[in-house]
Amino acid sequence: xxxxxxxxxxxxxxxxxxxxxxxxxxxxxxxxxxxxxxxxxxxxxxxxxxxxxxxxxxxxxxxxxxxxxxxxxxxxxxxxx
Numbered sequence: 163x164x165x166x167x168x169x170x171x172x173x174x175x176x177x178x179x180x181x182x183x184x185x186x187x188x189x190x191x192x193x194x195x196x197x198x199x200x201x202x203x204x205x206x207x208x209x210x211x212x213x214x215x216x217x218x219x220x221x222x223x224x225x226x227x228x229x230x231x232x233x234x235x236x237x238x239x240x241x242x243x
Contacts, residue, residue: 190215190222193229207232 190201201222209215214228 186225186227187216187223188226190224193224193226196226 188196190204193204194200204215204222204224207214209229209232211217214225214232216223216225
């Protein structure tokens with residue numbers, strides 16, 4: 163991914179700068195590899211464009227941190243037994 167595209171997606175403070183750092187944004191294919199969530203499922207979840215996912219140069223990216231927060235918000239609290 164080009165630096166300009168990365169900056170447009172993640173903002174200059176989130177772009178990885180070297181080895182050992184983690185990116186906030188990954189391609190949908192990588193997200194599927196990590197989580198099992200397919201690109202079609204990403205579309206079906208109606209995530210917010212620019213927050214949870216983004217299309218840059220006709221490629222779908224997912225913000226891992228925002229996706230995780232969304233998933234956490236969907237988990238209903240456990241009721242006491």
